[in-house]
Amino acid sequence: MPVLVMKFGGTSVATLDRIKRAAKKVGVEVAKGYDVIVIVSAMSGKTNELVGWVNETSPLFDAREYDAVVSSGENVTAGLMALTLQEMDVPARSWQGWQVPLLTTSAHSSARIEEIQTDNINAKFGEGMRVAVVAGFQGLSPEGRITTLGRGGSDTTAVAFAAAFEAERCDIYTDVDGVYTTDPRICEKARKLDKIAFEEMLELASLGAKVLQTRSVELAMKYKVRLRVLSSFEEQSDEAGTLVCDEEEIMEQNAVAGVAYSRDEAKVTLISVADRPGIAAAIFGPLADAGVNVDMIVQNISEDGRTDMTFSCPIDQVARAEKAMNAAKAADSINFHDLVADTDVCKVSIVGIGMRSHAGVAAKMFDCLSREGINLKVIGTSEIKVSVLIDRKYMELAVQALHDAFELEKTA
Known part of the structure; x- marks a missing residue:
């Protein structure tokens, strides 16, 4: 079956009700015939709480133990999402970074992805699993320790999985319904873009736009992963959100996109x-x-x-x-x-x-x-x-x- 990657950020899984809402969106895609890899962030505010606990316990902390603590927020969300999907009769299980495994460098708290091995998840898809719920932001170092990927790590995780599994698309669910020509809080005339080129999105991300993290866009551009930015709080159609894609997919382009x-x-x-x-x-x-x-x-x-x-x-x-x-x-x-x-x-x-x-x-x-x-x-x-x-x-x-x-x- 074709593979779809769906990523849900912290605000999209901030409560049990929001996890249920996200799970329903996953169920819709399963019903369309996709095997789905869901990448989840920690529940909103949880990572900051965990970082605070580490700093209070040990101001000059061991970075390896920092990663062990801070990565736990995503593990909780992944387990809750898998349980919610199971309650919906969708065959699902959670995966931590080391179980995939997602292999990284040894740079704790700012590790870079080296390889995503696909055999374990593909084997479970072959056995009837329809959804792999993967804890974002985390991986496994060559020394066998848990690592975290730094700011925007879950976005980067999602794009990397889409590339590794040759997914049809990577959908990033967040608290906005797409990429706008500028910040609608500042300019009421701001317009949601149906499509935007990788290069434009990369520039916008690096220049201050908060919708996608720069590393994830770089990765998407390198591996030609089609990204779609959507709101997790609205009903979606197949044309919803903003598609980040090759400029060849965009017929006509304004001189300035944003x-x-x-x-x-x-x-x-x-x-x-x-x-x-x-x-x-x-x-x-x-x-x-x-x-x-x-x-x-x-x-x-x-x-x-x-x-x-x-x-x-x-x-x-x-x-x-x-x-x-x-x-x-x-x-x-x-x-x-x-x-x-x-x-x-x-x-x-x-x-x-x-x-x-x-x-x-x-x-x-x-x-x-x-x-x-x-x-x-x-x-x-x-x-x-x-x-x-x-x-x-x-x-x-x-x-x-x-x-x-x-x-x-x-x-x-």
Whole structure:
């Protein structure tokens, strides 16, 4: 039988009633003739509770025991989902990561998937099991210890299973009914997209859209896994939600597919840096070693052999960046006059594969923001996106203005 992967996030399984609602959706797909692999997250709030218990018990915890505790939330949900399906007369059983097995690296709390062995689950499908309920977010290290996959691990688990079992599709059930042109809480004209290309979804996810985690989209794009984002709280038709797919499946495309934003950005400037070969490596090497995620970079025109170097990073990494730069200065790796951090900025981006064939998209964006009196602090571009850093107080205005300027409420 064809295989379908269905993933239910924490809010979708937050209570027993919600687990029953999710199980009914699984039952519908079984009735259509699918063998179903269900990936479940922990019940909403449970993982944070478990993390809190670990920190209270052992602030300098053993990462292996941290994973053993934190992964238990998904085990509970998987067992409850399997029991609920059995009560509906659907042949189902739960699977923990080590039982599949889902093999990972040894990097506890941030492990990466190495292999999903399909023999055990396929054998049970052959014996009449119709639903395998798999605990998401967890796997098995080469040393035989439980590992967890880090933030967004259940989404990544679902896509990886879809790839390994050559599933027809991977349905991600969440608390929103699809991917929108922008955040509908900010722009009431935001429109749900029927389809979006992998590359666009990857950019939107990395630029602040919270619907799908970046790692899961990367994996889906690599293995051509068709993703569908749906609401677990609404009745579904076969055309519901948003399909994330190859751009070849999308007939016509607007120049811009969506507007993304990230509130928690900072702009860091090194003032009066020596302008010499290797200075960029001397700056960004220590930042990388310190785990600072640098995004946009701007270097000013050199005067008298000195220049200013500006970069953006997440606001919670500013202290780490300052420490790395001051350490490099003390070690005479770099020399700068001052370091200035602006933590009152945000990043607003437009994304669309249609930019490849539409000239003037960036100019239209800049003109739109100029007419609203919004000053651009830093600009970053790629083939299918344009991002700007602006004062945070203008974020909502910028999102709404750009959504209107590119008429994203209209279909192509």
